[in-house]
Amino acid sequence: MVQITLPDGNIRDYDGPVTGLQVAQDIGPGLAKAALAVVVNGEQWDLTRDITTDADLSIITRKDEDALELLRHDAAHVLAEAVKELYPETQVTIGPAIENGFYYDFARPEPFTPDDLEKIEARMKEIVARDEDIVREVWSRDDAVKFFRDMGEEYKAEIISDIPAEQDITLYRQGDFIDLCRGPHLPSTGKLGDGFKLTKVAGAYWRGDSNNEMLQRIYGTAWPDKKQLKAYLNRLEEAEKRDHRRLGRELDLFHFQEEAAGMPFWHPHGWTIYQEIQTYIQRKQREYGYKEIKTPQLVDRKLWEQSGHWDKFREHMYTSESDERVFALKPMNCPCHIEVFNRWQVSYRDLPLRLAEFGSCHRYEPSGALHGLMRVRSFVQDDAHIFCREDQITSETENFIKMLLEVYEDFGFEDIKIKFSDRPEMRAGDDDVWDRAEADLKSAIDKLGLDYTLNPGEGAFYGPKLEFVLTDTIGRDWQCGTLQLDFVLPERLDATYIAEDGQKHRPVMLHRAVLGSFERFIGILIEHYAARFPLWLAPVQVVVTGITSDQDDYVRDVAAKLRKAGIRVETDLRNEKINYKIREHSHAKIPAIFVAGNREASEQTITIRRLGSKNQETLDLSDAIHSIIEEAKAP
RNA sequence: GCCGCUAUAGCUCAGGGGUAGAGCGCAUCAUUGGUAAUGAUGAGGCCGGUGGUUCAAUUCCACCUAGCGGCACCA
Numbered sequence: 001m002v003q004i005t006l007p008d009g010n011i012r013d014y015d016g017p018v019t020g021l022q023v024a025q026d027i028g029p030g031l032a033k034a035a036l037a038v039v040v041n042g043e044q045w046d047l048t049r050d051i052t053t054d055a056d057l058s059i060i061t062r063k064d065e066d067a068l069e070l071l072r073h074d075a076a077h078v079l080a081e082a083v084k085e086l087y088p089e090t091q092v093t094i095g096p097a098i099e100n101g102f103y104y105d106f107a108r109p110e111p112f113t114p115d116d117l118e119k120i121e122a123r124m125k126e127i128v129a130r131d132e133d134i135v136r137e138v139w140s141r142d143d144a145v146k147f148f149r150d151m152g153e154e155y156k157a158e159i160i161s162d163i164p165a166e167q168d169i170t171l172y173r174q175g176d177f178i179d180l181c182r183g184p185h186l187p188s189t190g191k192l193g194d195g196f197k198l199t200k201v202a203g204a205y206w207r208g209d210s211n212n213e214m215l216q217r218i219y220g221t222a223w224p225d226k227k228q229l230k231a232y233l234n235r236l237e238e239a240e241k242r243d244h245r246r247l248g249r250e251l252d253l254f255h256f257q258e259e260a261a262g263m264p265f266w267h268p269h270g271w272t273i274y275q276e277i278q279t280y281i282q283r284k285q286r287e288y289g290y291k292e293i294k295t296p297q298l299v300d301r302k303l304w305e306q307s308g309h310w311d312k313f314r315e316h317m318y319t320s321e322s323d324e325r326v327f328a329l330k331p332m333n334c335p336c337h338i339e340v341f342n343r344w345q346v347s348y349r350d351l352p353l354r355l356a357e358f359g360s361c362h363r364y365e366p367s368g369a370l371h372g373l374m375r376v377r378s379f380v381q382d383d384a385h386i387f388c389r390e391d392q393i394t395s396e397t398e399n400f401i402k403m404l405l406e407v408y409e410d411f412g413f414e415d416i417k418i419k420f421s422d423r424p425e426m427r428a429g430d431d432d433v434w435d436r437a438e439a440d441l442k443s444a445i446d447k448l449g450l451d452y453t454l455n456p457g458e459g460a461f462y463g464p465k466l467e468f469v470l471t472d473t474i475g476r477d478w479q480c481g482t483l484q485l486d487f488v489l490p491e492r493l494d495a496t497y498i499a500e501d502g503q504k505h506r507p508v509m510l511h512r513a514v515l516g517s518f519e520r521f522i523g524i525l526i527e528h529y530a531a532r533f534p535l536w537l538a539p540v541q542v543v544v545t546g547i548t549s550d551q552d553d554y555v556r557d558v559a560a561k562l563r564k565a566g567i568r569v570e571t572d573l574r575n576e577k578i579n580y581k582i583r584e585h586s587h588a589k590i591p592a593i594f595v596a597g598n599r600e601a602s603e604q605t606i607t608i609r610r611l612g613s614k615n616q617e618t619l620d621l622s623d624a625i626h627s628i629i630e631e632a633k634a635p
Numbered sequence: 636g637c638c639g640c641u642a643u644a645g646c647u648c649a650g651g652g653g654u655a656g657a658g659c660g661c662a663u664c665a666u667u668g669g670u671a672a673u674g675a676u677g678a679g680g681c682c683g684g685u686g687g688u689u690c691a692a693u694u695c696c697a698c699c700u701a702g703c704g705g706c707a708c709c710a
Binding site: 204 | 636637638639640646666667668669670671672673683684700701702703704705706707708709710
């Protein structure tokens with residue numbers, strides 16, 4: 001007897017082992033047709049796998065959220081099957097489902113071309129049409145290793161060899177293709193449907209290690225049906241329009257050029273945004289008890305040797321030689337901040353001491369890492385270092401996170417991921433110091449009740465860190481804010497304060513940044529707002545223009561009043577029609593266009609058209625100016 | 636850094652072994668038009684850089700540089 005309990009509480013009894021498919025058929029033929037897999041006691045199973053004990057069971061159809069991953073995983077297998085059919089000399093490796101799609105890594109001497117991709121996709125469609133059964137098989141590990149090795153699939157054999165010898169493994173067979181897989185899978189290739197598409201080929205290291213050979217990764221996207229596939233492709237297209245690199249060019253915010261790869265040239269409009277943000281942060285920091293300093297760009301290598309940066313990051317530091325001394329352009333500000341701290345005789349009464357700097361840093365980033373404003377070689381951090389006692393870590397962490405959340409909220413960010421990164425393999429400091437640092441930081445965030453994910457081994461070399469991650473328009477994550485706990489650098493650079501006992505003690509140092517780098521943050525911000533900035537950030541806040549040239553004097557007069565009130569205003573006195581000017585300034589994402597015709601000029605009024613609205617509103621000039629001034633205030 | 640792709644006018648892009656083309660933008664002229672493109676005329680290019688093949692290279696090949704998509708890296 002096998003008793004199956006369905007999600008609605010319904011119980012079905014069977015004489016012997018039963019499959020999910022049979023249960024679905026008993027409920028209705030429509031369901032059986034739509035079924036992709038089942039969940040047996042909370043675990044996903046193949047539809048055709050025998051259930052031998054009493055179980056809770058629910059059926060996954062392609063409408064379910066869970067179906068997506070199954071579908072994508074199947075798509076990866078079909079991709080591999082297609083590749084093996086077309087290019088039998090290729091070795092298969094791994095192919096998981098990922099966000100929005102799937103990929104499969106192949107080993108093959110010749111590169112796959114875009115043409116190949118089309119052929120492969122066509123073959124995948126054939127395989128779907130063939131509707132091959134996907135069959136689960138249980139093998140012993142050693143048999144499987146031998147099987148794949150005999151087939152010349154060295155990578156597969158290696159993966160399986162890493163599984164404990166006594167453990168049985170599952171293989172899935174579809175047509176002539178057989179692959180190691182935990183499963184579950186759809187019952188047949190036909191269930192994949194037509195909602196998939198191959199998107200790109202890229203290199204990827206075997207086992208994610210750059211010491212290993214490079215494989216070829218084919219990416220694809222997969223959805224329950226063609227309509228959803230199209231919707232996804234549309235979303236991508238829309239997202240591309242808000243790419244900060246594109247908007248940066250279109251709106252004349254900044255540029256890059258070959259002679260200074262990875263180092264932005266800020267144009268007036270981009271620089272305006274930059275400065276507004278800096279002023280805003282400056283005010284915030286004063287409010288939160290920071291003191292602002294400025295330290296040198298170029299510092300003797302001795303200091304970097306002492307701090308440990310030379311040892312670990314020498315390859316990524318720009319250097320310069322003068323008078324037979326080697327200097328490095330600072331890649332971080334912390335050592336300089338400690339030097340400032342060390343110039344003072346600090347009492348425990350002075351702690352916590354918070355030193356902030358808009359620190360201009362240079363790092364020689366690997367060429368392949370550069371990415372618009374998001375990953376650059378010269379950037380400015382809203383950096384600060386908090387020197388405190390260990391018992392102040394929790395309150396300082398709270399204080400910082402409160403400030404960070406306020407700032408992010410002012411910029412309209414709600415989706416913030418927090419990651420906790422602990423000790424990396426390459427690190428400075430003893431393990432008991434790391435134990436303490438990790439415990440301190442963790443207890444501080446636990447106390448705040450924040451959700452975070454663990455990021456094992458990703459901490460800085462001197463301490464564990466919290467990362468505050470924002471997402472760009474096509475879903476790529478970027479670390480912006482950070483909080484890093486450091487017991488190591490104060491030691492290395494011999495920072496001390498005088499405690500109640502009159503003796504020298506070692507302060508703890510917190511490295512922290514809210515925006516991270518201005519460059520990256522502005523990149524994210526451009527995409528976040530699609531360059532339709534709120535008034536306080538907009539490079540040009542108001543354009544004043546006339547209907548005809550008769551109003552030129554009035555237009556100049558209005559603009560002068562706005563300018564005097566601190567509004568960033570431009571006039572448009574060109575001999576163009578109003579339609580043309582509205583269109584152009586709308587494209588330029590100017591938040592407010594002030595239009596004056598004869599009526600406005602004679603009545604001292606102005607007609608306002610706001611970005612994103614087709615409406616116009618005529619106001620008294622002085623009222624209009626006052627309300628713009630109010631709205632243009634930074635939060 | 637690694638794999639692949641790309642580099643033509645300010646921008647977006649077409650072209651192709653015999654030194655180039657479109658649209659938008661720009662300039663000039665006409666037009667003074669009430670809220671998303673007025674018309675005409677014109678200017679604008681060492682076809683990313685360096686070598687090679689060739690009678691001839693922007694086009695084919697190699698290398699370099701930069702960008703794009705990933706991977707690796709990210710103090």
